[in-house]
Amino acid sequence: MHDSVRQVETVFFLLLFFVIAFGALARRLKIAYPIVLVLAGLIVSFVPGLPVVSLNPDVVFLAILPPLLFHAAWVTSWREFRYNLASILMLAFGLVAFTVVGVALAGGTLFPFLDWRTGIILGAIVAPTDAIAATSIARRLGLPERVVDVLEGESLVNDATGLLALEFGIALVVGNHTPSVADEGVRLFWLITAGAGIGLTIAWIVRRIEHFIDDGPIEITLVLITPYIAYIAAEEAHASGVLAVVACGLYLGRHSSEFFSPGSRLQAYAMSDALDFILNGLVFVLIGLQLPLVLAGLHDYGPWLLLAYAAGFSVFIIALRLIWVYPGAYLAYVIRRRFQGQNEALPSVKSLFVVGWTGMRGVVSLAAALSIPEYMADGAPFNGRNLIIFLTFSVILVTLVLQGLTLPPLIRLLGLGSRSGINCEEHTARHLMISAALEHLDTAHSKALINHPPGVAQMYDDLRSFHRSRLEGLLYQEDRYSDVQGYAAYKEVSRNLLKIERSTALELRRDGRINDTVLRRLERELDLSETHISSL
Template identity: 50%
Template sequence: MVASAESLHALERVVLVLLVMVAAFAVIAHRLKVPYPIVLVLAGLVLSFSQHVPHIPLDPNLVFAIFLPPLLYGSAWTVSWREFRQNAFVLALLAVGLVGFTVWGVAEFSDRFITALDWKAGFLLGAVVSTTDAIAATSVAHALGLPRRVVDILEGESLLNDATGLLALEIGLSLLARGDLPTVGEGLARLTYLIVAGLVVGLLLGVVVGWLERYIDNGPVEVVLSLIVPYAAYLAGEEAKASGVLAVVACGLYMSRRSATFFSPGVRIQVKGAWEAMTFVLNGIVFALIGLQMPYVLAGIRGDYSILTLVRYGAVFSAMLIALRMVWVLPALKLANFIGRLQGLKKATSGRESLVIGWTGMRGVLALAAAVSVPEMINDKPFGPRNLIVFVTFSVILVTLVLQGLTLPSVIRALGLAGQTGMGPEERNARKVALEEALEYLRSKRHEAGEVHSHAFEDVIDRYRRRLEALGEDEARKESAVETTQTVIRLSKGALRRQRSAMIRMRNEGRISDDVLRTVERELDLEESRYLLRKS
């Protein structure tokens, strides 16, 4: 019992340290205007040398089974299916073609330039580092107003290449155990089964959950159900010997499209808030854990190589991976543009956008978990290169995440792709159509009601008319409408703040209970959220 209590307290200390790190360094990252994944990795790296911070080994099973499903599901939820479908060829070139090219390039390089890694061990290393992590890249892209097409490609690639990277890892381990590569037919058959079966499992689960959603309209229950779904999809995919990753992605895409019809407004607000907090915490813990792995990485490699040799290996491999990505991405996107023109698609990736996509090949926790999952014994013999593979992977993560993550804003600005924020033509047109239909509905209802409550109709119609004029083409009327709308918003927010102050004062004076305050406060918060300005 005592030992169990001590283990529980140790676990509590670990969780507390990780949560404090996430909260504290995320605030620092916000102040510095640096993506929080980069700050957390560097903070974990520095703190890993402190005797007062508990050493926390990275368990690959923890990453694959606990962290990966909800993070994939949350990412898939925000992806637009239309853009995902339109970018299918580009994503295939990056998530399949680039992964294979990276594995082959690393294997060839290792066999020729590193004596400790032969072609087979190099193939395994290539499989480990072939998957990218777009969290830091897309966070910078959103902040700087990178074109939405680039963000869609980066997010889609990071969702799909996890599956192909894990397949490459499976082949690499089989190569070391059996001594030969599977035939092309065997490889294609396995890849096809992984993709098709994973998609089918995810879509079937999505259909079942979508049917259940018709009978549920409870915020807390919906939050719990939304957390169950990604784990169920991942486990079902793995049980079917298919890709659990693709099962989660397929389920997330399906549920995201259906959520507009089966979530009530109140439930949607609760679920979105819960998931934003959860994905932030999970992402933060994951990147903090990466930095905290330094003692374990050094412990496995220390004594076998000099510091200079290790630094050279890490730098050279990182530079090679960046070069391999650029060499593949630029012609691949040109090919995708050519195929797109033949299909009649108008959207194409410019040369500047291709450079940004090529520069965002950051590696993350999935690569490190894959490296740590490499067994120490293969065919009952010690696998000597394992520790070097773990070290090189850790070095690649640090170099690509920190170097590329910190330089990405400068690259975006230098290429003239920054500052494209605000409302795009498609969003503007959608808002105009929606407002016009709302006005048509209100006018028809006013006509049916006659003079009864006509003042209420006029008040609502006037607000909708001002919002429509703010989206118009007439600059004079548009400017006047925007100015009027901003005045209404400013006055309304001031009135709401006065209401909130009055409620707090009455609570402090004992005239109302905290329950009454919270009930009215939630209504005021929801009303004030309507007045959040969006630049047009």
Template identity: 40%
Template sequence: MFQNFPFYLGILVVILLLIMLANKIKVAYPIVLVLAGLGISFIPGVPTITIEPELIFFIFLPPLLYEAAWTVSWKEMWRWRRIITSFAFIVVFLSALSVAVVANYIIPGFSLALGFLLGGIVSPPDAVSAGAILKFVKVPKTISSILEGESLLNDASSLIIFRFAMIAVATEQFIFYKAAVSFSWMIVGGVAIGLLIGWLFMKAHKYLPTDANVDIVLSLLTPYIIYLAAEEVHSSGVLAVVSAGLLLSNNRHHFLSSKSRLQGINVWESFCFILNGLVFMLIGLDLPQITNELEAGVSLGTAIGYGIIITLVLMVSRILSSYGAVVVTLIARNFITVADTRHPGYKTPFILGWTGMRGVVSLAAALSIPVYLDNGNGFPQRNLILFITFIVILLTLVIQGLTLPYFIRKIKLTDIYEPLPHEEVHNSVRKELAVFTLNYLKTTYSDQLETNASLQQLIQKWELHCKGIEDATINKDLKLIYHDLLNQQRQWLIAKNKEDRSLDEVIIRRQMHYLDIEEKLKQFS
């Protein structure tokens, strides 16, 4: 480990440089990192990278899922719950079924159970890839909400398929009632354990004498403890982490201080930034090991051909399933209330279907296949499954990842679902908040209106907000002046700190922190 430490340190530096390059050329960084890792792996003398599945499942997956659950809107998830659950469970199952049938037909010696195993591995789209790509294009909130909600649940559904397929391959039998009981426990147990432990952590944050640092450390421990607890009792660790994340996120203002929330966001963004960068680089670096372990009877060209066919099957099945989900919704609205009665046309299902990039969960699941069965025999087709999984990840990232921004710009979905610009709605809510604030101040503190000068200033401030005169709506020239003013204030504080040797520097740093917060809130940075 320590012998290769300079190499791993260098990889981190390379990841940062590549992400900056990706942002510069406006290409999603997972694509750049996978291709770069692939290129680095062919450099002579580069250490062979072996990815342990436990590293992905336990070190990477819980915090990434937890952070995603904190950023997603529960309100939007509930609003689009039918289509989200359709994509997260039904579409994933149909994708796995399609892969199972095709793999069983085209690959010699590939049983239907092995087909479902492969299908369970490659069926869940990767949320990180889609999120990184959508940063460079404008999509309706509806689309992003559906994709975010789906990404929280599809990992759990695909891993459930994967586990049952593993049992079927190992035992060469499938007992339906046992599978049904196990399936139910994985879902119910996972959700229950996540909610219980999440509730306990929420109470710990609220009633123990914590500060911002302790709150952040507790939040970092939470997903790992929940995932481990759920997996120990053979329920879904993914669903447990997601359930706890949604519970805590929805109640964050009840048990976390404003300081904990502000600092926690920065820590979690940096933490997940590094994890995402590492995992996509490792995917590319691991290719030589996967290629070298291909079965002797399967040529490299043949294995690549299988990977291309499976990739095409996944692309087509997801797009067809997307249109199928719309048809079902249009039929269902005649019998039940649906979230949106407008006809989405052919555009929205295509975009939802094309956001099918695969990533970290697929790789981790493939790597977790044991080398040997319980009877001592080698696991059938293990290395071929690993290779096909890598091809699927690579092709979906490159083909769909590079073309998705083009399709989104070409189709122009914004006008379909967003009649009002986001900024206009934001300003409207701000004005409503200002009206409420004024009414509250004048009603609650009416006896102090004539004598309290500070209260009068506060009321004048919110009266300006009611008229729309606030930092969010000032013109561009005034924003530049305000930005210059903030910089001059910083220079004054720095000079003040140098001149007054008796002044505690902590006070200066505190004032600088306020200026940073103000600049961030005004969106000058």
């Protein structure tokens, strides 16, 4: 017992070390970390003597997926999600259905071991995308926000549709049962409505509880367990746990400003970012480490045949997405113009090609493939299971590495990447916030002159001067640094000033003029200022 526990500890800490080391390497190489971690796991899997680490699908769906989806939904803007809903659904529902049907119809022609029923299973497995790498690259290169918002929205919703299609395919093949269209329609309706309803109900309860708590660690702990509660409750009701977590995260993320104190909010975001990186890092390393297990059941196939299968199927899946995005975008355009009253132009061919090229698959696809039963309902082995897992692994590897590495030069080649200057929406909001504070100070100052001693009135004068200087600084930025180069220089000088302040504080601590407690308070203010500048 002791030896098995020690072995688990060793493997776990080795995985964390890989995540830290190769995550740092990815940052240094300026490559999205999922790509580097998958390749690192793949290389490490060839090292002899290392213990085989299997990816348990139950652990993925229950332990890893809920917090990752919850965090992604939490930081998603509900306004953009709702505004782009037609485009998101064309990918999350339309593209998933197109992929499933495409693999089902063409799979038997392309691959002799597939028929239309096993094609539905394979198509459902590889249909959901993992947009972590794609959106991180897109944001860094300045891809239009609308494209990034659609990609993020797609990745939140399409897991549920893909898993529903997988459930349908397994019923066909393993259970030898053909669900009717009416049954599947009712099932889909229940998955969506009950899943979203359960997620929103739990989110509303958590929101009410949070109003009575004013303790950062307790608030954060409650938020940490919320996605697990939502997922398990929905799964117990035979609804979509994925949609329950997404709905819960969207609701609480939108209302978090009402119940989180400033200190709790800073702690929560720092904690969730670290947890998100650790879980994603472990997942992508584990994907690469699965190669020996994936190849273990394929002794009857030669290496060149497997390579041909992997290349051919990966190209086919990429082509299906590229084919769909153009008619799908046109349908979304018609819906948005005619039924939603949105005066949106049809997306450019270039931007649609980038959307088509960002169909990267991730851990959900691999976990779904590993969850396929090994035996049929009559006890016979599921002969195509090992090949389905291999093809899924191949699609994940090809889409992450090939598309992930080629996405930055593709964006630059198409002229879609740009470095932005001042964020107009954010700049206007700051202007209005400071103006509102000044208006309040003017009113309070007039009352203070009548009802309070001169010292209090002077305090109002000082605060008015401070806020006016902030407002003048905003206007100065707008006039002087609206161009990209000027604004970049402004940010660089601001960072240098903060470095000088930081070094001065450290020198004061070294000289014994301030203690560590004072230094930490000063560093907190400087860290917040530097974070603000970096986010501009």
